[in-house]
Amino acid sequence: MSAHHSDDPAGAPAAPAASVEGATVRYRTVVALDGVDAEFHPGVTALLGPNGAGKTTLLSLLSTARRPDSGTVRVLGEPARGRAATLRVRERIGMLPQSFGHHPRFTVREFVEYAAWLRKVPARDRRQRTQEALRLVDLERQADQRMGALSGGMLRRAGIAQAMVNRPALVLLDEPTVGLDPAQRVGFRTLVKDLGERTSVVMSTHLAEDVAQIGTRVHVLLDGRMRFTGTAAELCDRAPGRAAGAPVDGPSLEAGYLALVQQDGARV
Ligand SMILES: Nc1ncnc2c1ncn2[C@@H]1O[C@H](COP(=O)(O)OP(=O)(O)OP(=O)(O)O)[C@@H](O)[C@H]1O
Numbered sequence: 637m638s639a640h641h642s643d644d645p646a647g648a649p650a651a652p653a654a655s656v657e658g659a660t661v662r663y664r665t666v667v668a669l670d671g672v673d674a675e676f677h678p679g680v681t682a683l684l685g686p687n688g689a690g691k692t693t694l695l696s697l698l699s700t701a702r703r704p705d706s707g708t709v710r711v712l713g714e715p716a717r718g719r720a721a722t723l724r725v726r727e728r729i730g731m732l733p734q735s736f737g738h739h740p741r742f743t744v745r746e747f748v749e750y751a752a753w754l755r756k757v758p759a760r761d762r763r764q765r766t767q768e769a770l771r772l773v774d775l776e777r778q779a780d781q782r783m784g785a786l787s788g789g790m791l792r793r794a795g796i797a798q799a800m801v802n803r804p805a806l807v808l809l810d811e812p813t814v815g816l817d818p819a820q821r822v823g824f825r826t827l828v829k830d831l832g833e834r835t836s837v838v839m840s841t842h843l844a845e846d847v848a849q850i851g852t853r854v855h856v857l858l859d860g861r862m863r864f865t866g867t868a869a870e871l872c873d874r875a876p877g878r879a880a881g882a883p884v885d886g887p888s889l890e891a892g893y894l895a896l897v898q899q900d901g902a903r904v
Pocket of ligand 1: 663664666667668685686687688689690691692693694842
């Protein structure tokens with residue numbers, strides 16, 4: 637047990653894995669993020685918002701791929717500024733982009749080993765770390781299959797394996813459940829929940845059901861603004877007519893989320 641005092645409703649430790657403060661990002665005339673404040677702690681934090689809300693942009697700040705036009709970003713105890721700090725941080729992050737490139741003729745093992753090399757996992761550890769990552773996502777039996785032959789669900793698992801191969805302290809998953817069928821989505825949520833037991837995971841999604849099943853903490857982004865920060869239960873409590881202490885489930889969370897959206901007049 638940490639002796640540090642914590643104000644976080646979900647009991648997270650005081651030092652976040654990552655945080656942004658007053659982060660603003662513009663693409664020409666579009667304000668993708670408008671003065672966003674957020675903290676990301678161990679466990680799974682869901683980033684919920686409709687298409688175009690700014691989720692991918694926020695993840696790109698956390699991955700150090702982009703810098704804000706104004707505001708600050710801290711990742712794993714470092715300000716995400718300057719080449720040396722950025723490179724150091726990148727080696728300790730795992731990332732699953734919305735669509736990730738892979739050579740169809742690479743085997744699953746080659747794909748994950750390649751990611752290990754990119755993240756500077758020492759040569760002597762690469763085999764074993766690859767094996768460990770494949771075991772984590774239950775793809776050991778498919779290790780010698782070609783990437784081009786995988787189903788959508790398996791491809792996502794391979795994507796997670798490459799994100800975990802450097803034993804990251806922060807894992808960023810951009811809409812990982814998109815394109816999965818309902819059964820795959822259920823399996824995938826269990827996997828993400830498990831990852832949250834060992835590290836800090838930030839997962840963007842536009843599905844309230846994902847958050848109800850996995851997310852302990854939730855940030856809701858609407859039109860580039862952070863509109864809600866709290867637990868999944870607190871978001872459910874925003875649903876009109878909800879009984880106090882009712883269980884967290886997809887429909888209540890959806891209703892709580894829609895109440896926020898309507899209040900905001902945002903596009904969904
Ligand atoms: N490279 C870019 N150039 C111009 N505008 C961009 C660029 N990337 C994003 N935008 C705009 O910034 C806003 C936020 O986009 P972002 O991709 O961060 O949202 P998102 O919540 O991840 O949406 P989605 O779920 O559709 O990926 C949108 O209005 C989008 O059109």
